[in-house]
Amino acid sequence: MDTRDFTEEDIVPAGFWIRLWATLLDSIIIFLPINIVLFFLFQIDFAEDISRLLSSLYYLLLPLFWSGQTVGKAICRIRIVKTNGEDVHIGNMLLRVIVSGIIYGITFGIAAIVSVVMVCVREDKRALHDLIAGTCVTYTD
Template sequence: MSSAPPPPPRPHNPYAAPSARVQDVVSDDSLELAERVIRLGAYLLDTAVIAIPAILLAIVLPFAAGATAEGGTRAPGLGFTIGMTVFGLYALGVLVVNLIWLHRHGQTIGKRLLKVRIVRTSGERCGLLRIIFARYVPVGLLGAIPLVGWLVMLADPLLIFREDRRCLHDLIADTMVVKTT
């Protein structure tokens, strides 16, 4: 039994479009699901990044508004306006950073600190539009339905106790949260 010789190499075509081997898919062997407690921690960190400054602002705002001992203010509304503007700019900044990191790395601030990221179930990088419009928006809209929305909002995180550790928003968007190095 003789084997056939390998085919001759293709001649070089200087007018052909450039080609390169690009591997955009990570092998499934290297993906390790993030633990439930780590995902909870990332969510709590993301919440704290917004909530702690908001609470501090709510405490400091009356003093910034010039509250007097009698309960009145020297410049009614000015401190509130300044405080809300500062908080609005801060919240916008956090949103921009999260969107940039979600687009580039599949991570929010909390996920980045705890070394986890969002990927497609195939291991590919998950695009920003999929993260926003398939992962966050559907569950948010379902949660806004009167009388039953609270059930969706309760079921979403509880589904993490499934064997594949995927919440409702992960199932809808075909994503999973994995550890990074």
């Protein structure tokens, strides 16, 4: 994992509130309409499973093809990058989404709370999933 210092000009860490806002925008713009359609097309339990799968694929794949951004991140002008400022690749995103999701699930959400605290108090604003994946969330130009 690269460990370039975060004080470099090209990496300005994005904090908790802007990251939360980007996630909320993704939920409203992307997932609310999808969940409404799935609810009317399928049984509730099956719709929840499809929704989880689509959500995982969205957060895993879209940043690979869209310079580290989701729709919410693009609106908020932030993006996911490797710690050296380069674009993320599939390995980073698998670690960020899948492995960290397993860790959050195994710990019954406690690790997710730890991640929120990390983003709030760490100077580099990196959450647990960022540390696992060798990524950070930064403002775009």
